[in-house]
């Protein structure tokens with residue numbers, strides 16, 4: 001048991017091998033393989049409709065692949081029952097592309113959803129909700145309903161809901177999609193904070209290249225409580241990239257490898 | 272809309288029936304293992320049972336009234352007008368009470384379930400729930416199914432009762448029959464088999480209405496339009512299946528009890 005625990009901590013957090021899935025005869029993912037190591041923040045880029053959200057749902061076991069193997073924390077999830085998947089998902093936080101807040105509940109109940117489910121005492125839950133909302137700088141919105149919030153606020157509530165139980169893996173699906181640059185920066189800063197302060201492993205989808213590069217070139221300064229550029233054009237070593245196009249991985253590597261890639265399609269995509 | 276090939280059509284329908292069966296099986300299995308969301312079950316009972324009370328009483332009462340009125344004119348031709356009470360109570364108890372209440376609840380609640388779950392599905396709230404470690408079958412489907420089965424049973428009894436009462440009012444005040452003999456004949460008409468039949472139906476109907484409504488909600492695809500489609504299909508299919516099952520149960524109980 002101890003060995004297994006150890007192995008779970010040391011081995012890769014995510015390991016996909018040859019994953020394929022077809023929807024209505026369209027091959028959405030075709031032989032996708034990659035590995036995410038502990039502490040890594042993996043940025044997933046790619047054109048719209050390239051299967052990024054599908055990939056993220058596969059990783060959380062919300063849909064099953066047609067073929068291939070998906071290992072999360074060293075355990076094969078494609079053969080798990082729904083009950084076993086719930087066990088695995090306790091260690092995973094997920095931010096959906098459209099936030100997916102429960103619209104019949106207020107912000108507090110949304111964020112506390114998991115705590116209430118686990119039977120955490122009311123005061124304790126309230127305290128932790130307040131903490132999580134303060135983390136995303138939305139402490140004042142606790143009694144509001146999702147319909148009363150702006151898109152960016154909803155996104156941040158969704159982040160608070162995902163991080164409240166301090167998961168070992170966070171999946172962010174386009175957390176900055178459709179937002180203005182200032183709100184996007186706030187959200188990227190949250191991701192950087194999560195990476196540098198809690199050292200959580202993360203997979204993040206984004207459409208905005210500038211956000212991806214901000215993520216790679218900044219680090220969180222705990223004294224000033226904001227992110228700062230890494231001096232001398234340095235890049236964060238724990239931030240790596242994955243580019244998905246037409247259902248296949250076309251790039252898998254570090255920031256420098258990406259910016260120096262000679263691949264013509266990648267070059268045009270990045271410019 | 273392009274016409275689907277026959278084999279494609281059969282395939283999608285077979286898959287739909289299979290998915291529906293899996294949903295029902297999982298909902299029933301969820302009943303026998305913790306956690307049970309009692310709070311959700313009670314709030315659904317309130318919404319489905321108490322919420323349907325006015326419409327059920329109205330429908331039951333006036334059906335009883337019109338039944339007495341219509342049957343009295345026919346029965347008079349045979350000089351059997353004193354049989355009115357018997358006819359009203361048998362029709363209400365065995366057939367009209369369960370079916371009308373079922374149709375009312377289906378129109379009101381199968382549509383509600385399909386649209387509510389459907390909106391949650393298309394806005395990814397169902398997936399979010401699963402991602403947060405909660406089984407939507409347990410949290411959303413089971414409360415609706417158990418509440419509908421439980422409440423439809425009592426709504427049907429109520430509908431039978433007000434129907435007989437409505438028939439009584441018409442018989443006494445409009446047809447000039449004797450009240451005591453009316454109620455006596457309604458009571459005397461019913462035997463064990465009729466009661467079993469009348470009480471069995473709402474249990475099946477409640478299960479069909481709620482599971483079909485939830486199934487269409489949970490399998491909604493394609494945005495707001497999809498929600499609308501799920502809603503109409505939920506009501507249509509649940510009412511249709513309910514009427515077919517009504518026929519089967521009637522035939523079965525006639526086979527067993529001889530009436």
Ligand SMILES: Nc1ncnc2c1ncn2[C@@H]1O[C@H](COP(=O)(O)OP(=O)(O)OP(=O)(O)O)[C@@H](O)[C@H]1O
Pocket residue numbers: 023024028046047048049050051052053054055097174207
């Ligand atoms: N549940 C589903 N049923 C059928 N097809 C689906 C389903 N989910 C996704 N698809 C298809 O899979 C493809 C990839 O979708 P996906 O949502 O993963 O794209 P994406 O890369 O996240 O795009 P975006 O950047 O716009 O969010 C799309 O063509 C979509 O039509």
Ligand SMILES: [Mg+2]
Pocket residue numbers: 052053054097173174
């Ligand atoms: Mg997407």
